[in-house]
Amino acid sequence: MLSARETLAFAHQLADSARSAILPYFRNAAQVENKSQTALFNPVTQADKAAETSMRALIARHRPDDAIIGEEFEDAAGTSGWTWVLDPIDGTSAFMAGTTTWGVLIGALHEGKPAIGIMDQPFTGERWASDATLAHWSRDGAPALALSTRTGVGLNDAMLATTDPYLFNAPERAIFERLQSASRLTRFGLDCTAYALLAQGHIDVVLESGLKIMDIAALIPIIEAAGGVVTDWEGNPNPLGGSVLAAGSPALHAEALALIRP
Amino acid sequence: MLSARETLAFAHQLADSARSAILPYFRNAAQVENKSQTALFNPVTQADKAAETSMRALIARHRPDDAIIGEEFEDAAGTSGWTWVLDPIDGTSAFMAGTTTWGVLIGALHEGKPAIGIMDQPFTGERWASDATLAHWSRDGAPALALSTRTGVGLNDAMLATTDPYLFNAPERAIFERLQSASRLTRFGLDCTAYALLAQGHIDVVLESGLKIMDIAALIPIIEAAGGVVTDWEGNPNPLGGSVLAAGSPALHAEALALIRP
Numbered sequence: 001m002l003s004a005r006e007t008l009a010f011a012h013q014l015a016d017s018a019r020s021a022i023l024p025y026f027r028n029a030a031q032v033e034n035k036s037q038t039a040l041f042n043p044v045t046q047a048d049k050a051a052e053t054s055m056r057a058l059i060a061r062h063r064p065d066d067a068i069i070g071e072e073f074e075d076a077a078g079t080s081g082w083t084w085v086l087d088p089i090d091g092t093s094a095f096m097a098g099t100t101t102w103g104v105l106i107g108a109l110h111e112g113k114p115a116i117g118i119m120d121q122p123f124t125g126e127r128w129a130s131d132a133t134l135a136h137w138s139r140d141g142a143p144a145l146a147l148s149t150r151t152g153v154g155l156n157d158a159m160l161a162t163t164d165p166y167l168f169n170a171p172e173r174a175i176f177e178r179l180q181s182a183s184r185l186t187r188f189g190l191d192c193t194a195y196a197l198l199a200q201g202h203i204d205v206v207l208e209s210g211l212k213i214m215d216i217a218a219l220i221p222i223i224e225a226a227g228g229v230v231t232d233w234e235g236n237p238n239p240l241g242g243s244v245l246a247a248g249s250p251a252l253h254a255e256a257l258a259l260i261r262p
Numbered sequence: 263m264l265s266a267r268e269t270l271a272f273a274h275q276l277a278d279s280a281r282s283a284i285l286p287y288f289r290n291a292a293q294v295e296n297k298s299q300t301a302l303f304n305p306v307t308q309a310d311k312a313a314e315t316s317m318r319a320l321i322a323r324h325r326p327d328d329a330i331i332g333e334e335f336e337d338a339a340g341t342s343g344w345t346w347v348l349d350p351i352d353g354t355s356a357f358m359a360g361t362t363t364w365g366v367l368i369g370a371l372h373e374g375k376p377a378i379g380i381m382d383q384p385f386t387g388e389r390w391a392s393d394a395t396l397a398h399w400s401r402d403g404a405p406a407l408a409l410s411t412r413t414g415v416g417l418n419d420a421m422l423a424t425t426d427p428y429l430f431n432a433p434e435r436a437i438f439e440r441l442q443s444a445s446r447l448t449r450f451g452l453d454c455t456a457y458a459l460l461a462q463g464h465i466d467v468v469l470e471s472g473l474k475i476m477d478i479a480a481l482i483p484i485i486e487a488a489g490g491v492v493t494d495w496e497g498n499p500n501p502l503g504g505s506v507l508a509a510g511s512p513a514l515h516a517e518a519l520a521l522i523r524p
Binding site for chain 1 (some may be wrong): 289355356358359360361362363385386421423425426427428442447448449450451452455459462464465
């Protein structure tokens with residue numbers, strides 16, 4: 001059976017190939033002749049498909065027995081116990097807006113449990129990666145730094161993040177606003193980068209809802225190996241989609257969860 | 263009298279010096295021993311002061327007759343007709359959260375009118391610059407690319423941005439939500455980067471209120487030289503603080519303004 005270490009090494013190859021596939025499309029929307037909404041979506045759709053095609057080709061060649069769940073194409077069954085969860089561009093509207101908060105998410109579940117995760121940001125050259133035991137950040141191939149969350153921070157000193165408060169329905173938004181009132185500062189618009197910066201010790205709490213499995217699977221090992229906690233809004237671990245609460249420490253997670261379910 | 267071209271060349275030196283002063287502090291908050299809110303603010307405050315000190319020293323040495331309006335220290339009077347408007351870190355909470363949407367804003371007014379602007383992002387190495395005639399983007403000293411806004415986009419196809427919808431008061435927020443409903447997509451959390459990406463043709467409309475002169479002075483020449491329009495919410499040009507509406511074209515600006523003042 002292939003180890004987590006071997007699987008992470010292979011995941012880095014996938015991230016390299018996705019990075020090369022995506023970069024030519026980034027910030028090229030302005031060159032699109034027809035400015036209709038469909039045309040403006042084209043570069044990100046093309047980049048998404050090019051990256052997923054490239055990653056699936058590598059998996060087919062080197063890990064043919066692994067299953068695949070991807071954003072752009074049909075799921076593929078496997079027999080190895082490993083399932084790849086691929087989101088070539090998490091944050092398509094960020095990509096379209098030219099910001100660098102989007103990322104390539106490459107997760108692998110082992111027997112259904114998040115075991116490997118990479119988030120890559122092709123433009124800044126940053127990469128967050130974990131084999132569920134350790135988590136590291138690196139940039140453009142420079143030596144990797146170990147990630148650890150910020151600890152010893154109460155909610156009243158916390159940096160809270162969510163991508164878009166208008167994505168919450170009314171009861172969810174009331175919960176978010178309770179958490180916001182109790183926190184020190186709130187940041188918006190970060191997509192997957194919010195979770196990566198939580199693992200890196202700069203953001204303390206992330207609250208989101210309506211996630212798909214590919215939005216979060218890769219991030220769970222990174223957050224947990226850095227010392228953070230990620231659950232659904234009921235406190236259940238390994239939230240593979242839906243409502244997610246991530247926090248930098250068990251104590252802070254408990255404090256936030258108590259506000260979610262008063 | 264010093265020309266706009268000479269003044270922009272000098273502004274690039276200021277940006278280089280601010281970049282060097284700030285980078286050592288970025289993403290170092292996690293190393294702060296005491297996790298209280300005051301301690302967490304320390305790195306950004308230190309970076310802010312170090313950058314402004316360094317820029318003021320260069321101005322004192324090379325342009326002693328220019329006036330200075332800065333975020334961190336007292337205003338200085340001048341006799342040359344040029345006034346520097348310095349915001350060493352626009353987006354302090356973004357800086358604290360470890361995101362790269364903050365920037366160094368260096369503007370110069372000539373006889374009170376925005377004439378020169380630079381926005382620098384030290385971590386990504388990106389720089390947007392204008393002498394009010396042309397606007398350019400460059401990265402890490404690579405050849406500069408001319409900036410131009412996206413044109414031919416109606417509000418229904420537009421990418422709208424604002425940093426934090428909770429910063430609006432109730433009537434302002436109603437206006438924002440009208441614009442949001444009429445737009446194709448909305449992005450949050452971008453600070454000065456929203457205006458830079460508007461000049462670059464990726465974002466179409468930015469709506470904000472409560473700005474200070476140093477939040478916007480440097481961005482006006484960049485937006486205008488790229489083909490955009492920036493006014494207050496009444497449609498008056500050169501909004502040196504307060505409520506700001508920026509759009510990628512005169513037609514789109516008019517369409518947005520009509521929604522602000524129905």
